[in-house]
Amino acid sequence: MNYRFFPNFTKEELAKIQLEGLKWTVNHAYQGSAQYQKKLKKSGIHPNDIKSLEDLQYLPFTTVEDLREGYPLPLLSVPEEEVVRIHASSGTTGKRKVLAYTQKDIDTWKIMLARCFELAGLSPLDRIQIAVGYGLWTAGAGFQLGCEYFGAMAVPIGPGNLDMQLQLLVDFQTTCLCSTASMALLLAEQVKKHQLQSKIALKKAIFGAEPHTPKMRKYIEETLNLEDTFDIPGMTEVYGPGTGLECSAHQGIHYWADLFILEILDPNTLKPVQPGEVGEMVITTLCKEAVPLIRYRTRDLTRFIPGECSCGLNLPRHDHILGRSDDMFIFRGVNIYPGQIATILEQFPELSSEYQIYLNRKQGLDFMTIKVEAQEGTTIPDNLATAVEKNIKTKILVSSKVEIVPPLSLPRSFGKTKRLIDERDN
Numbered sequence: 001m002n003y004r005f006f007p008n009f010t011k012e013e014l015a016k017i018q019l020e021g022l023k024w025t026v027n028h029a030y031q032g033s034a035q036y037q038k039k040l041k042k043s044g045i046h047p048n049d050i051k052s053l054e055d056l057q058y059l060p061f062t063t064v065e066d067l068r069e070g071y072p073l074p075l076l077s078v079p080e081e082e083v084v085r086i087h088a089s090s091g092t093t094g095k096r097k098v099l100a101y102t103q104k105d106i107d108t109w110k111i112m113l114a115r116c117f118e119l120a121g122l123s124p125l126d127r128i129q130i131a132v133g134y135g136l137w138t139a140g141a142g143f144q145l146g147c148e149y150f151g152a153m154a155v156p157i158g159p160g161n162l163d164m165q166l167q168l169l170v171d172f173q174t175t176c177l178c179s180t181a182s183m184a185l186l187l188a189e190q191v192k193k194h195q196l197q198s199k200i201a202l203k204k205a206i207f208g209a210e211p212h213t214p215k216m217r218k219y220i221e222e223t224l225n226l227e228d229t230f231d232i233p234g235m236t237e238v239y240g241p242g243t244g245l246e247c248s249a250h251q252g253i254h255y256w257a258d259l260f261i262l263e264i265l266d267p268n269t270l271k272p273v274q275p276g277e278v279g280e281m282v283i284t285t286l287c288k289e290a291v292p293l294i295r296y297r298t299r300d301l302t303r304f305i306p307g308e309c310s311c312g313l314n315l316p317r318h319d320h321i322l323g324r325s326d327d328m329f330i331f332r333g334v335n336i337y338p339g340q341i342a343t344i345l346e347q348f349p350e351l352s353s354e355y356q357i358y359l360n361r362k363q364g365l366d367f368m369t370i371k372v373e374a375q376e377g378t379t380i381p382d383n384l385a386t387a388v389e390k391n392i393k394t395k396i397l398v399s400s401k402v403e404i405v406p407p408l409s410l411p412r413s414f415g416k417t418k419r420l421i422d423e424r425d426n
């Protein structure tokens with residue numbers, strides 16, 4: 001297969017690009033940012049010490065605290081006259097992270113997105129309904145930039161506005177949807193409700209910004225009659241959405257190893273996990289100018305997928321983002337990720353993909369209630385809630401109360417769905 005937007009590197013070519021990029025990045029950060037220079041000096045590292053890719057392990061980590069410390073323009077490594085734009089994270093956890101971009105950074109980002117569209121099998125004849133936030137958030141701006149560079153037609157509607165979304169799906173016969181999985185679910189439900197299935201032309205959807213379960217995806221694919229859907233990871237710190245894309249073989253996410261080095265480390269020891277094990281994604285960018293990242297601890301969890309992909313693309317893969325370490329909560333002494341609960345709920349066909357976890361405290365004791373929607377058109381057996389509770393008890397070792405609520409009764413979101421409501425400290 002011939003690609004327009006990325007060469008199919010050999011391992012040797014990739015290693016060469018990575019080493020040059022690593023040397024450039026460390027030197028650039030050292031020369032350009034007092035904040036980085038201080039960090040590097042403290043670790044006793046001079047840019048000239050970087051001689052091989054192995055030397056990456058001696059570099060200090062960059063963290064979200066470094067970004068907050070340098071607010072409003074943290075880790076800026078170029079003179080301000082070279083900055084053409086800023087974006088900020090949606091602030092899911094804590095204070096906004098603000099990142100600056102040079103024109104070259106914008107150009108790199110547009111290539112990343114063009115690669116995504118290409119890998120998703122789109123063409124300049126596609127019409128892309130971009131239903132994510134525009135503005136400070138990276139999502140809208142990124143998809144837009146990539147779509148235009150790729151040559152497809154952008155339909156920049158943003159999130160929300162369901163009536164107009166439906167109108168555009170029908171009138172413009174848009175062929176690809178870019179949104180969060182939550183927003184896509186909402187659209188699918190609306191398309192079904194208004195019986196528009198035969199009037200729309202959507203073929204593909206690209207989901208980012210939050211994890212989604214196979215059940216959620218299947219519902220969206222079936223309801224909207226899609227040919228294929230793709231998971232797109234990304235974060236403001238690494239340009240925005242589009243650090244890689246799931247290919248149509250659906251065996252993981254190919255990431256742009258010529259633009260950044262990915263390490264997957266044990267968050268406690270900060271050493272590489274065993275191949276294939278889950279750990280924290282740590283990213284070192286290779287050509288990012290305004291805010292280069294040296295071993296940035298993303299707090300996102302995933303694993304490498306070893307071996308070659310059946311799609312033939314020579315770019316390495318990681319699994320879906322399985323969660324973020326910030327999402328972990330401690331309940332009666334047990335560390336739990338919402339994703340673990342989702343995985344259990346996933347096994348019950350009578351339940352839909354939508355759930356919420358409520359934590360509260362009564363007389364000094366913590367309680368967990370899991371509200372989960374019944375699947376539309378299914379009868380719920382009397383003992384189902386108890387069966388789910390038992391399953392949670394066996395697999396996660398905690399007691400919870402499971403409440404099965406009617407279909408479509410939990411809140412929906414145009415962006416990232418909040419799955420955990422922790423009221424224990426109020």
Ligand code: ADP
Nearest residue numbers: 089090091092209210211232233234235236321
């Ligand atoms: P934040 O949510 O921290 O304010 P961003 O708006 O930059 O920051 O969102 C980036 C974060 O969103 C990632 O670090 C990751 O936790 C999550 N995320 C992004 N894309 C995906 C995806 N495809 N699957 C799961 N999680 C994702």
Ligand code: K
Nearest residue numbers: 124151152153
């Ligand atoms: K076009």
Ligand code: ZN
Nearest residue numbers: 247249309311
């Ligand atoms: Zn592949």
